[in-house]
Amino acid sequence: MTQKATIIGGGVIGGGWVARFLLNGWNVSVFDPDTEAERKIGEVLANARRALPALYDKALPAEGTLTFHDDMGEALAGAAWVQESVPERLDLKHKIHAQIDELSPADAVIGSSTSGFKPSELNAHGGRVVVAHPFNPVYLLPLVELVGEADTCAKASDILRSIGMYPLTVRKEIDAHIADRFLEAVWREALWLVKDGVATTEEIDEAIRMGFGIRWAQMGLFETYRVAGGEAGMKHFMAQFGPALQWPWTKLMDVPEFTDELVDLIAGQSDAQSGHMSIRELERLRDDNLIGMMRALKKTGSGAGGVLNAHEAMLPDPEGDDLPITVDRVIPQSWTDYNGHMNEAHYIEVSAQATDSFMLMIDADADYIAAGNSYFTVENFVQYHAELHAGDRLTVTTQVLRGEGKKMHLFHRLHGPDGEVAATVETLLLHMDLNARKTSLPTEGVAAKLTAFAEDHARLPTPQGAGRHVGQRG
């Protein structure tokens, strides 16, 4: 049965939660007295629909249903997850959580997006709220800091993983949890540097993203230092770096006065840095960069890439009526080129995915490959019939033209969003002994499965032109 999440408080963070749940197939109800809530959430959703599916090489579940409510009880009925993202005022949070506690199902997880308050503060008058602190953009970044009662955090973790997030349960409650303590430390130091005229906002951003930012994106702080310490190890590194703690380097002991002049200085520098781009343009640039980097991390499974791989493995495989569906996915922005459509290379990337899926169907899987067996492509013939665009849903059906001996001859049809055949890829593969790097026969099990598909598909007409191009002597 479709599950339901209730989002109390829209805005950028609440809207991000709406998108996370909705695009992962949950029904979502929203309560927010702001008359602009529907518009604001709609804008976040538009970004999310463009971005989130592009992270995956499989289609996400069908979207759930989104509803807006004026009555909190109605919004909360039947919810399995309630997320509060109202402004950071403790009196307001207390008032809202008293209502949520009364009106929500007894077994619902109740999370607060607070970046500053501790569970003991939120639950000062009783209650069962846990902190579930996400990071903007909530629809792309995996991290959620969980703080609170252990059983609830464990239950919350399972749900968060199922919507592609990374729950990090904090061992002790503490002001600002973990990540925001670092952000706060850096923010203070940055304000001093701008105020003292050492660097502009743009120069500080470059100092971060051209160096340690890109380092931290994949390993974090300690692992980076472990590697920097080299073979001598972490103790050696700390022996070198430790004493620097005593050096009079930072201005951390003091807080810059938050004057209008400082605000104007920073706002002015920020305008000079990127005032030529609208916030919407900046958001899309940010999202395209995040998607590109997170997709890159999928290759190694590091950090956010590992979260994506785990989530993708949970997504259901599509089933075909007639021919097997070997790919069902959405086209990411990064696959398009200067002609404004999917670049020719990615048609082959998709057909290679289709071949990989088909290999799984005949048990030529990871174990089979680890045992030294595989198929190598020797020829591909691609016919491009229609343009495909970023965001398009793309499905591939695979027909076996021939499957005997060393040969596996496949015909992939790439179907665009309206079901039309956007391209065909005729592909000839030979079975290989990976150790000898020579052709060989498949195992009996694989051969039998391949033959069964070939015999079944023999009832279908041969695609026009197939077999004439591929697999012939030159």
Place this chain on the structure above:
Amino acid sequence: MTQKATIIGGGVIGGGWVARFLLNGWNVSVFDPDTEAERKIGEVLANARRALPALYDKALPAEGTLTFHDDMGEALAGAAWVQESVPERLDLKHKIHAQIDELSPADAVIGSSTSGFKPSELNAHGGRVVVAHPFNPVYLLPLVELVGEADTCAKASDILRSIGMYPLTVRKEIDAHIADRFLEAVWREALWLVKDGVATTEEIDEAIRMGFGIRWAQMGLFETYRVAGGEAGMKHFMAQFGPALQWPWTKLMDVPEFTDELVDLIAGQSDAQSGHMSIRELERLRDDNLIGMMRALKKTGSGAGGVLNAHEAMLPDPEGDDLPITVDRVIPQSWTDYNGHMNEAHYIEVSAQATDSFMLMIDADADYIAAGNSYFTVENFVQYHAELHAGDRLTVTTQVLRGEGKKMHLFHRLHGPDGEVAATVETLLLHMDLNARKTSLPTEGVAAKLTAFAEDHARLPTPQGAGRHVGQRG
């Protein structure tokens, strides 16, 4: 003439500088009394040779010559850049820089890799050193903080850009420059969190890389907040976030005592986190991740991606004797698959690059496309003859089989590292009106250039089998 850089002091940072200069075609001489210097630099170089070329879609210049010297004067003779990376002791730096000053060419740039000392400290007894502070791994990360005399910094900037780095000239000298002030602030806070049992080293790394780390890698701090502030702008954001400066969040006002217990706690947690991997394995994982993310940023030109694009544009285009060379590059690790060789899709990525290069040769360039003209691929026929591997140099020659009317029929040969034909791609393109999305005739200028190539290539034999597969009615 080949330029020369002298590296004083090997190790991880000095070795990184060696690799940066050497792989960008400079000759490099090293002075380091450590008897292990040659081995240590060799290890960094092995990593760099595997990693740096993978960032680019063009080949880097031929490597320069690397020499090791026992005599500092010999090492310094003829150097255009001298980089000192000796341990962070001011007396040692003074001694070394007195010698460099005496023995190096008068017009050489003299840089120090120091993370802590200011130019006024380094030059306390006279001298012309500027701080040129890089980030590990020096062969991949672009950032170099430059501090010192303005003319020298300007000259240094030009050289650093020519070897693919991003010079950031700091406006005022200050302890620890810019980036290390942030690193120090975060390091202190992280030590408290571990010491107080709030989080382990691994949890802290996840809190960084699953959230703000990946955000900072592409936009830095202020730009991220600008976007978070939304349409209300930077002032609105600061009005919200500013007051938090006064909150008692961080332990920054105090420094944790650097006891053996704390060192053991952190080293032990770090071992638990990744003791199953050797430092060499971690380095390669880090490098693969950095390459993948930096290549992703090339698509949008953000941050490190913009630096790569600018550097790539400076690299010379190859020239063919007979057929034009349309691609000359190295195969990145991320292009390989579970079969241990370049995945079939990237053969088309390379042939698409070859087609793009050839289009430039007939003036079908960015302006031409902006004016609404382009070529679309309608068919590709790929024959895979030999495996290609990560790190292999790959060149493509392009033969025009036919170029008349709307048609451009090309035959790309992909040559592996020994010159052998590893694959061929026969490709048929049609000229398009990008506004109408319909076929059209090329402009006279483009048509004339294409015809000239076609007529010149008509003297060559038609490749075996070409024209039979592609461009025929099914």
